Amino acid sequence: MDKFDTLTGIAAPLPLVNIDTDMIIPKQYLKTIKRTGLGVSLFDEMRYDQDGNENPDFVLNKPQYRDAEILVAGDNFGCGSSREHAPWAIKDFGIRAVIAPSFADIFYNNCFKNGILPIALPQESVDVLTKDAEKGSNARMIIDLEAQTVTSSDGQVFEFEIDSFKKHCLLNGLDDIGLSLEKVGSIDSYETQIAQARPWV
Template identity: 75%
Template sequence: MDKFTKLTGIAAPMPLVNIDTDMIIPKVFLKTIKRSGLGVNLFDEMRYDRQGNEIEDFVLNQPQYREAEILVAGDNFGCGSSREHAPWAIKDYGIRCVISTSFADIFFNNCFKNGILPIVVSEEEHALLMKDAEKGSNARITVDLEAQEVTTSDGEVIAFEVDAFKKHCLLNGLDDIGLTMEKSASIDAFEAQASQARPWV
């Protein structure tokens, strides 16, 4: 998993509330178990018409937001089904941080396991960041995980909370497999001892 330390990038404003996982990645694209290739279908039903053409006024289709790495989203982002394909699609598109006033619990935890930093802010802070994101590609927001701060393009600093263990995992690029591999020496020692004690197994 890619490490997340500090990110400075374009933030795309998406104020719509209750964006569920089916809106993030529709069920028709859930046939794969690969984490790559889903970015092209991120927000598919909002992003394309029935002929597959881009809908011009959708935020990620606008020239100033095509390279967005941060998403300032509406309340209750990631609600609905628990599909992990949702953070896969977000990450594959290139978005590494989602900022909202609240997230669905399962989606929130899945983000951390896939190298995405979800940040919860107050309504006032959210309004400030949304307004900053609406400035377009000239307004870049900085997210510093180590310092737990978001800095607007105008230099205003917003502190955020993050679970210490989840922070450690993101800073060091550790998903569940990575965490297990940190214990590989202990696992090998246990298996060697078990093999000697029970050679018939």
């Protein structure tokens, strides 16, 4: 998993409340078990019309937001089903952080397992950052995970809270497998001891 420390990037405003995981990645794309290739279908029903043509009014189809790495969204982001394909699609599109007043619990935890930083801020702070994101590609935000701050393009700083263990995992690029591999020495030692103590196992 990619490490996350400091991100300076374009932020796309999507101030809709209750964006659920079916809106993020519709059910017809859940057949794959690959984490790549889903970015093109992110927000499929909002990004494309019935003929598969891009909706020019949707924020991620606008030229200034095609390279967005930050999403500033509304309350209760990621609600609905627990599909892990939702953060897969977000990450595959290129978004590394989502800022919102609140997140659904399962989606929030899935983000950390996939190298995405979900940042919960008070509504008034999100409103300021939404306005900042509306400035387009010339307005770049800075997210500093170590300092736990979001800095707007005009220098306003917003502090956010994050669980220390989740922070450690993102800073070091550790998913569940990576965490296990950190203990590989202890695991090997235990297996050697067991083999000697119970060779019949």
